[in-house]
Structures are given as structure tokens and as C-alpha cells.
Amino acid sequence: MTANPTAFTSELTRDGRVELSVRPAVRRLLKDWFGFYLPATVIALVMLFPFFWMISIALRSEPEIYTYPPHIFPETIRWDNFARIWSDPRMKMGLLFWNTLIYATVRTFLQLLLSSMAAFVLARYRFPGRDAIFFAILATVMIPHEVLVIPLFVIMKHMPLAGGNDWLGMGGTGWLDSFKGLILPGIVSGYSIFFLRQFFLNMSSELEDAARIDGASEFGIYWRITLPMAIPALTTLGVFSFQFAWSDFMWPLIITNSDHIKTIQLGLAVLQSSEGTEWSLLMTGAVIATLPLISLFVLLQRFISTGISFGVGR
Amino acid sequence: MMGLNRQKIILGSVFLGLPLAWLTFFVVFPILLVVYLSFTSYDILGSPKWIGLLNYEDLLDDDVFWTAVLNTAYYTIVTVPVGMALSLLLALFINRRLPGVGFFRTVYYAPVVAPLVTTALVWMLFYSETTGLFNYLLALLGFAPKQWLSSSTWAMPSVIVMSIWKGLGFNMVIFLAGLQSIPRELYEAASLDGAGSTSSFRYITLPLLAPSTVYVTITSIIASFQVFSQVFVMTGGGPNNSTTTIVHQIYRTAFVHLEVGYASAMALALFVILVAVSMVNLRLVARKEIYG
Numbered sequence A: 001m002t003a004n005p006t007a008f009t010s011e012l013t014r015d016g017r018v019e020l021s022v023r024p025a026v027r028r029l030l031k032d033w034f035g036f037y038l039p040a041t042v043i044a045l046v047m048l049f050p051f052f053w054m055i056s057i058a059l060r061s062e063p064e065i066y067t068y069p070p071h072i073f074p075e076t077i078r079w080d081n082f083a084r085i086w087s088d089p090r091m092k093m094g095l096l097f098w099n100t101l102i103y104a105t106v107r108t109f110l111q112l113l114l115s116s117m118a119a120f121v122l123a124r125y126r127f128p129g130r131d132a133i134f135f136a137i138l139a140t141v142m143i144p145h146e147v148l149v150i151p152l153f154v155i156m157k158h159m160p161l162a163g164g165n166d167w168l169g170m171g172g173t174g175w176l177d178s179f180k181g182l183i184l185p186g187i188v189s190g191y192s193i194f195f196l197r198q199f200f201l202n203m204s205s206e207l208e209d210a211a212r213i214d215g216a217s218e219f220g221i222y223w224r225i226t227l228p229m230a231i232p233a234l235t236t237l238g239v240f241s242f243q244f245a246w247s248d249f250m251w252p253l254i255i256t257n258s259d260h261i262k263t264i265q266l267g268l269a270v271l272q273s274s275e276g277t278e279w280s281l282l283m284t285g286a287v288i289a290t291l292p293l294i295s296l297f298v299l300l301q302r303f304i305s306t307g308i309s310f311g312v313g314r
Numbered sequence B: 001m002m003g004l005n006r007q008k009i010i011l012g013s014v015f016l017g018l019p020l021a022w023l024t025f026f027v028v029f030p031i032l033l034v035v036y037l038s039f040t041s042y043d044i045l046g047s048p049k050w051i052g053l054l055n056y057e058d059l060l061d062d063d064v065f066w067t068a069v070l071n072t073a074y075y076t077i078v079t080v081p082v083g084m085a086l087s088l089l090l091a092l093f094i095n096r097r098l099p100g101v102g103f104f105r106t107v108y109y110a111p112v113v114a115p116l117v118t119t120a121l122v123w124m125l126f127y128s129e130t131t132g133l134f135n136y137l138l139a140l141l142g143f144a145p146k147q148w149l150s151s152s153t154w155a156m157p158s159v160i161v162m163s164i165w166k167g168l169g170f171n172m173v174i175f176l177a178g179l180q181s182i183p184r185e186l187y188e189a190a191s192l193d194g195a196g197s198t199s200s201f202r203y204i205t206l207p208l209l210a211p212s213t214v215y216v217t218i219t220s221i222i223a224s225f226q227v228f229s230q231v232f233v234m235t236g237g238g239p240n241n242s243t244t245t246i247v248h249q250i251y252r253t254a255f256v257h258l259e260v261g262y263a264s265a266m267a268l269a270l271f272v273i274l275v276a277v278s279m280v281n282l283r284l285v286a287r288k289e290i291y292g
Helices: A023-058 A080-087 A093-124 A130-140 A145-157 A179-186 A190-202 A206-213 A218-229 A231-247 A250-255 A264-273 A279-299 A301-310 B002-037 B054-061 B063-094 B101-113 B116-127 B133-140 B152-180 B184-192 B197-208 B210-225 B229-234 B246-256 B260-291
Strands: none
Touching: A023 A279, A023 B063, A023 B101, A023 B116, A023 B152, A080 A093, A080 A279, A093 A130, A093 A179, A093 A190, A093 A218, A093 A231, A093 A264, A093 A279, A093 B002, A130 A190, A130 B002, A145 A179, A145 A250, A145 B002, A145 B246, A145 B260, A179 A250, A190 A231, A190 B002, A206 A218, A218 A231, A218 B002, A231 A264, A231 A279, A231 A301, A250 A264, A250 B246, A264 A279, A264 B116, A264 B229, A279 A301, A279 B101, A279 B116, B002 B260, B054 B260, B063 B101, B063 B152, B063 B210, B063 B246, B101 B152, B116 B133, B116 B152, B116 B229, B152 B210, B152 B229, B184 B197, B197 B210, B210 B260, B229 B246, B246 B260
């Protein structure tokens, strides 16, 4: 963390002379601290302030939020807000948390599975029409989520033989307000297929060919060789997919209705718009909704930064 | 040998067939369906009635929709350039080889990771008229408090400021990757030729950063046209429609007013705009190959 543990280090300059004088080292140190560390810390405080405020409000009693002038730190720290929110009937935090976890996890795993299957075939097999199929998949990436929301809702409602529908999809509610409707439309994405295909193409196929010669089945090659070797790429993609689903707002807003399917983001937004919002509890909920993503990010940072430089955005 | 090929054919058709069937059903079919629905009058409960171009004609006279288009344009025109300039500055600032730099990059990226809904909620607290920090700071400086989220003048700027904070880190990382791909020798050569930091920024950094700039511009514009959650949470499109955006209007029309056909026409209008932006993108990305 420190730029220069002592001001008296000797160092090799570019032309090879060893510099032993004190003053340039001190000047460098000052330059590093005032030119970088100090402003960097100020910017960091500004960027993090909303997070700090979220936590600070979450740990207050409700009346303290309305004191003027506002306190930066809570007068007494109210940890019991976290216990309270779990049992508060308006929040149903435990339920919302589990719903979101199921939504994000199942969706992510199915997406990784289906995308890697398609990517494996597109990267490793040669057959007529392969490139045309690949470009068709790539073209679907251009279609934004927001434009698909209306027709997907209509399709979900008219899913034949589901939710009381007849075989023509009429009469019932289909997959609306169900985990199927929440999860299944998002499990294949053209982008994930593109991303993994690119990764497989850059990966040597020697091991796979060797296994083929040894008589391994094609499925065994995919499952036991290709997938394990692609774990870094799968992790990157998985983190982004999980993050997206965890934070997703529009699709759960449209497709879900009852509490046992609603996600955490939806619960928070709805609670805010209802009357008599208890802001301290709401911020407690916000902390619970944010913490998993921040911890995942910190834990898997290494994968994520390679993912971003690869161009994974959403 | 034949056995192996048969195995490949079976596995290949299942492995590719399943995802392709999915994409056909959940992406290709819906896009055709939304085109069809845009020519109908449909309230979800009954069945769609074909009404030809009527939805599109209505769209031309729909003041609220045009307000939404203008609001979206306003949001884009401010968010994209300001957000880009700030994230470029941040990238330039953080592009050094000092211990601890990685820590600061992570911190600046944190808002990107946080869910949009929860961050919007925190910012609502900042914007609160009576207890919010912004009005407290204004009072300290001797200014009158502002109705941040409940006046038509300030609501959109308030949404914009929050959105810029949220997205800064993402563009910063893209710019940073661009900056790090510029060979250091170029700067060394320039400084030997007596170029100052301003002129090496002007003649080396900016031109060589062009591919990243193009990428960030296009993705930011596309993202701005899709702005929804923060509007839904912070203002609900109000006051007086001053923050309603295209996607918010699509949502309201389809799922609150149940005018699904009409909302489909709006969605298609948005789609045309986004395809146009993407086309420009493809062109420029093709040119990016020349930049290398």
C-alpha cells in the first residue's frame, strides 16, 4: 500500500546509475502522495459515500433519520434492524432473498450449460452452415431485452397446458407468476455463446484429440476436458450472469405478482412506493440486497477484470 | 471411425439444437410477435384485433410519448458526454504503476456492481427535501433548498447525476484497457522530441484511444435509451411526466394501461432507433480494425 517504505531507498535509474541522494526520493514520495494517494482517497470517499450512507441509515432508529442537522454516524447502532427486517411481515426479507438466490443461481447455471454446449459445437466441429448459424446467434445479441418484454409476457401467459391454460394457451395464466416464467426466458444468451466460443477457439484442442484417440465419448470430452479447462471463462461469465439476474428489475416486475416468487429488488421498490416507508428498514434491505454482489465481486475480482477487458458488459 | 462420426452428429445436433430452439422460441419468435402486435389492438385478456397502421398514427400525435422521447434524448445528451469525460479523467488518473492502484480501481468500480434499485433508493435519501444531505449542504452554503425529485426542473438532473455516478466505473475500465494498450515508447519518443503532456495527450492518447472511445460512446448511447429502473423507483416518471422515458412509457402503456398493441408499436420505434445506433457501431468497429 505504501508507495515507498523509506525515503532513503536507492534505485536504479534508466541509464543504469545508482541514485543515492535523498532529495529526489523525498520529492518522488511527496509527488506520489499529493499527486495520487490524497486525491485518489478523496475520490474513493465520494464514490463510496452512498454505500456508507446506506449502512449508516440501516443501523439507525427510524426517528433518528429525521433529525436535523443529519448525523453522519448513528447515535446508537441498531443491529436489531437486521433481525427485525427478517421477521417484518411487510418485507418478507427471507423469502425475497431466497427467491432472488434461486432465480439468479438457476438462471446462471442453465445459461452456462446451454451456452457452453452450443459454443463447444460451434468451436470444435466442422459442418456446413456453421458460420451462418454463428452469425444468426450473434445477430440476436442486437435485440434489446426491453423490446422483447411485451411479446415474452404474452407468450408466457399463453403457454399451452400451463397455469390452467388449454392446449391453445387460452383460459389460464400460463407461466405468469411462476419460477418457470421468471427463469426460463433468460437462460440462453447469444452473448454467452459468442464469449465461450471465442474462448474455446483460443484453447488448444490437443487434449481433446488425445482423448478421442483414447476412445473417450464426445460427451465425456465436453464434460471432462473442455468444461474444466474453461473454468476461468465460465466463472467470469457466471459472475456477470449472476449479477445481472440478482439486480434485474424489469422482468421480475412484469412477470411476478405474488410474494412467493417476487425478487428482492422488486420487494424494495414496491415497499418504497407504498405509504409509510420505514427508511431505516428499507436501507437494511438495501444492504442485504447489495452485500452478496459486493462480496462476490471482491472474491472473484481477478476473473471479473479479465472479463471486462474481454468486453463482457451486461 | 463411422461410430465416432455418428456420435458427433448426435451430440452436435442435441448440443446446438437445444440452445437454437431456445433462441428461436424466446428471441426470434417474440420479435416477430411484437411486430404483429404493433398492428393490433390488444388488451391481453381478449384476442388481438388487426387495426393496421392506427397505432403508428396515434404515436405521431401522442404528446406523452414525444415527451418521453425528448426526456430520453435529454438524459442521453447529458449522461453520455459528461459520463464519458469523467470516466476518461478517472482512467487517466488511475493509469499508473503505483502500489495500491488496484485497490482504488476496485473502489471506483463498486457502484457498477451494486444493484440499480438499491442505489436509487439511497440517492432518494440524499435528494429528500427536508432531511436530505443535498439540501443540508445547500443550507450550509446559504442557498434555499431545492425540490430535487418533485419539481419538473430538477427531477431529470437528479436522476442523471445518480446515473452518472453509477456508470462511471464501467467506462473507466474500458478506457483503462485502451490506455494500457498504448505503447509506452510512443510517449518516451514524444518527450524526447520535446512534447509536453498536453500535446502528447492531444496527439498520442486521444487518437490511439479512438477505438475505446467509439465503443464507450455507442454502448453508453444504447444504455441511455434503455433507462428505466431508476426512473421507476425515484420519480415514477413524474412530476408532470418530466422524467418519463421511452422504456418507462412502454411499461406503463403495456402493463398499467393494458394497451399491449400500442406499447408494441412504441417498442418497435425504440428498436429501430437502437438498430440504427448499432449499425453505426458496426461501421465504426469495422474501421477500428484499421486503428489496430
